[in-house]
Amino acid sequence: MTDFLQRLGAGFISAFERLGRASLFLFQMLMSLGSLVGRFGLLVQQLHASGVMTLSIILVSGLFVGMVLALQGYNTLVSFGAEESLGVVVSLTLVRELGPVVTGLLFAGRAGSAMTAEIGLMKATEQLSGLEMMAVDPVKRVFAPRFLAGVLSLPALAAMFSAVGVYGGYLVGVEVLGVDAGAYWSQMQAAVSFTDDVCNGLIKALVFGFVVSWIAIFEGVDCVPTSEGVSAATTRTVVYSSLAVLGLDFVLTAVMF
Amino acid sequence: MNVLNESLDEGATLVRIRDLHFRRGSKAIFRGLNIDIPRGRVTTILGPSGTGKTTLLKMIGGQLKSERGSIVVDGLEVGKLRRRELYALRKRLGMLFQSGALLTDLTVFENVAYPLREHTDLPENLIRQLVLMRLHAVGLRGARDLQPAELSGGMARRAALARALVFDPMMIMYDEPFTGQDPISMGVLLELIKTVNSALGLTSLIVSHDLEESLSISDFVVVISDGKVVEAGSPSELRASASAWVHQFLNGLPDGPVPFQLPAPDYRDDLLDAPAGSPRGGSTR
Amino acid sequence: MNSRTVEVLVGLFVLLFLAAMFVLAMRVSNLTSLSGGANYTLVAKFENIGGLKPRAPVSASGVRIGQVESIEYDAETYQANVTLSIDENYAEFPLDTSASIYTAGLLGEQYIGLDPGAEEDYLVDGDELTYTQSALVLERLIGQVLFSRSGGD
Numbered sequence: 001m002t003d004f005l006q007r008l009g010a011g012f013i014s015a016f017e018r019l020g021r022a023s024l025f026l027f028q029m030l031m032s033l034g035s036l037v038g039r040f041g042l043l044v045q046q047l048h049a050s051g052v053m054t055l056s057i058i059l060v061s062g063l064f065v066g067m068v069l070a071l072q073g074y075n076t077l078v079s080f081g082a083e084e085s086l087g088v089v090v091s092l093t094l095v096r097e098l099g100p101v102v103t104g105l106l107f108a109g110r111a112g113s114a115m116t117a118e119i120g121l122m123k124a125t126e127q128l129s130g131l132e133m134m135a136v137d138p139v140k141r142v143f144a145p146r147f148l149a150g151v152l153s154l155p156a157l158a159a160m161f162s163a164v165g166v167y168g169g170y171l172v173g174v175e176v177l178g179v180d181a182g183a184y185w186s187q188m189q190a191a192v193s194f195t196d197d198v199c200n201g202l203i204k205a206l207v208f209g210f211v212v213s214w215i216a217i218f219e220g221v222d223c224v225p226t227s228e229g230v231s232a233a234t235t236r237t238v239v240y241s242s243l244a245v246l247g248l249d250f251v252l253t254a255v256m257f
Numbered sequence: 258m259n260v261l262n263e264s265l266d267e268g269a270t271l272v273r274i275r276d277l278h279f280r281r282g283s284k285a286i287f288r289g290l291n292i293d294i295p296r297g298r299v300t301t302i303l304g305p306s307g308t309g310k311t312t313l314l315k316m317i318g319g320q321l322k323s324e325r326g327s328i329v330v331d332g333l334e335v336g337k338l339r340r341r342e343l344y345a346l347r348k349r350l351g352m353l354f355q356s357g358a359l360l361t362d363l364t365v366f367e368n369v370a371y372p373l374r375e376h377t378d379l380p381e382n383l384i385r386q387l388v389l390m391r392l393h394a395v396g397l398r399g400a401r402d403l404q405p406a407e408l409s410g411g412m413a414r415r416a417a418l419a420r421a422l423v424f425d426p427m428m429i430m431y432d433e434p435f436t437g438q439d440p441i442s443m444g445v446l447l448e449l450i451k452t453v454n455s456a457l458g459l460t461s462l463i464v465s466h467d468l469e470e471s472l473s474i475s476d477f478v479v480v481i482s483d484g485k486v487v488e489a490g491s492p493s494e495l496r497a498s499a500s501a502w503v504h505q506f507l508n509g510l511p512d513g514p515v516p517f518q519l520p521a522p523d524y525r526d527d528l529l530d531a532p533a534g535s536p537r538g539g540s541t542r
Numbered sequence: 543m544n545s546r547t548v549e550v551l552v553g554l555f556v557l558l559f560l561a562a563m564f565v566l567a568m569r570v571s572n573l574t575s576l577s578g579g580a581n582y583t584l585v586a587k588f589e590n591i592g593g594l595k596p597r598a599p600v601s602a603s604g605v606r607i608g609q610v611e612s613i614e615y616d617a618e619t620y621q622a623n624v625t626l627s628i629d630e631n632y633a634e635f636p637l638d639t640s641a642s643i644y645t646a647g648l649l650g651e652q653y654i655g656l657d658p659g660a661e662e663d664y665l666v667d668g669d670e671l672t673y674t675q676s677a678l679v680l681e682r683l684i685g686q687v688l689f690s691r692s693g694g695d
Contacts (some may be wrong), residue, residue, distance in 0.1 A: 041545070048548045050553045091570050122361075130358030132373050133318050134420075135347040141375075156559035163562035165571055185569065193597075194571040 066168025119220025150213030293367030411442030592677025
């Protein structure tokens with residue numbers, strides 16, 4: 001029994017220690033963001049790696065999610081005679097919740113894990129040490145650009161997800177199911193507020209981008225520099241990022257809506 | 258602020274290590290290490306695997322801090338340098354990692370040019386000339402557009418050497434440069450290290466456990482075991498050493514001061530110690 | 543992938559983001575229907591506002607001309623003070639205009655409908671609407687029906 005308690009205690013202490021290290025690392029990264037001002041090339045490179053490369057999966061997913069929302073929404077609304085409100089259902093669900101959250105999860109799985117694997121591999125092949133010995137600060141040259149790229153990419157991707165999803169809903173709702181096009185758009189426009197819904201959704205996505213990028217980069221830097229270590233770190237990134245996105249979603253929704 | 262232990266121009270000694278202590282976890286890596294690395298010569302640090310030789314290089318470069326003791330490089334106490342001064346010192350040192358540590362997303366040319374682009378504002382044509390000169394010195398001018406993944410191990414190390422040379426450092430540190438090389442690459446590397454050392458007037462510090470190769474080009478050898486210096490001197494002095502340990506190491510003898518059998522209970526007792534419940538019973542328990 | 547391709551793709555990415563934002567702003571949300579222009583305020587007092595909420599539409603003849611800015615309870619008059627924000631283009635409502643709370647459709651949200659009166663002078667910023675009709679509360683309606691039926695027998 002005491003053995004179990006001891007291990008539980010030790011586990012908690014090491015978890016806190018890890019969290020402390022991660023926070024110090026985040027602070028270091030934030031301090032280094034200033035050095036990116038003159039070096040857009042690095043940022044553009046990373047925007048390509050995390051933003052552009054995630055684009056295809058986001059657009060396809062957005063389309064399908066929008067179409068499914070229209071299908072499911074129609075099925076339920078038609079029994080109340082309220083199928084004209086389909087536009088409202090699809091758009092609010094996407095803009096407020098599914099856009100930021102699903103994009104966050106997909107981003108964590110695709111771009112986040114790629115960041116962790118790349119950085120972990122750089123650590124395992126001593127490239128990070130090499131940079132330090134060349135008097136180049138890896139926080140400024142390797143981590144800060146990736147972090148900023150993640151923070152900027154996620155809201156952009158979430159906006160695209162929502163926009164494509166709304167059109168997906170239009171395709172299914174209006175073209176296939178026969179909802180009136182005018183009603184679809186006009187009711188949506190009356191119900192969705194730009195400042196309260198769209199912007200809050202983007203703020204959520206921004207917070208998600210911050211957290212997912214932080215976790216992904218830290219796990220890469222903190223991993224054991226072997227192949228098993230890198231793969232374990234990649235798995236941890238996806239799991240922790242996903243949990244963080246879902247948990248923060250609840251908190252942010254409670255605060256904002 | 259006094260970071261100088263002695264006068265700036267050390268003369269014969271470039272790196273002075275005194276009473277160095279370091280532990281990783283609960284294991285003591287260094288227990289009072291004292292080494293003087295002479296300027297302008299090839300020095301090899303020998304020792305069995307796991308004695309912390311790579312750790313020593315990292316400590317000279319300031320990546321790790323010692324618990325106790327001092328490392329003075331060209332008159333500067335490494336452990337007490339501020340970040341900016343440490344970075345300035347690192348620009349004067351070159352390090353060759355075991356795997357080369359080239360950046361995998363850049364070509365060979367871009368890798369060698371990397372330090373120049375990061376730390377200087379030199380115009381492109383000047384950078385090109387400097388890079389090509391270094392590549393020529395290591396014989397890789399023809400490989401300039403290859404990706405690191407396309408290079409063999411030996412070529413990667415040569416490219417890394419070119420990169421380390423780009424600022425004409427005062428000292429180059431080689432971390433296990435001879436491990437796993439075929440005879441031709443080995444010969445190339447040995448030749449390069451010797452030539453680079455004499456032609457550029459560098460100090461070379463090699464960390465290795467490859468005996469013959471290291472001894473063949475070294476001017477000064479330091480043997481480390483168990484966290485301390487066991488023997489130090491020129492290769493011929495070492496071969497003539499009276500120490501049984503050095504004798505075992507240099508001749509690759511399987512048994513000697515470093516025993517073949519790890520400490521274990523008495524052999525006979527171990528064999529006869531059958532599990533409880535069998536006919537023989539738990540005899541010695 | 544050379545750096546030029548990378549830059550072009552990132553540029554495309556940013557363009558797509560702006561296009562998505564444009565779609566979300568113009569086609570999905572109510573940004574276009576929000577009057578960028580100036581508004582003036584009127585106050586209306588109701589016995590019962592039912593399910594009226596801030597930002598609910600204010601319409602005249604079914605056309606949206608403004609929105610409900612705020613709703614407060616007045617402890618002195620025991621009524622609800624509703625502040626209406628109306629587009630300045632529609633500034634010609636007679637002094638005896640009445641405000642009623644209607645429901646859009648059977649289950650829809652509630653909104654305020656303005657019926658113009660016959661006076662010659664117009665309402666200006668800050669004026670109060672004298673004639674108001676509260677929302678229909680279902681329970682009271684049922685109670686009235688039951689009462690009148692039992693009374694009529």
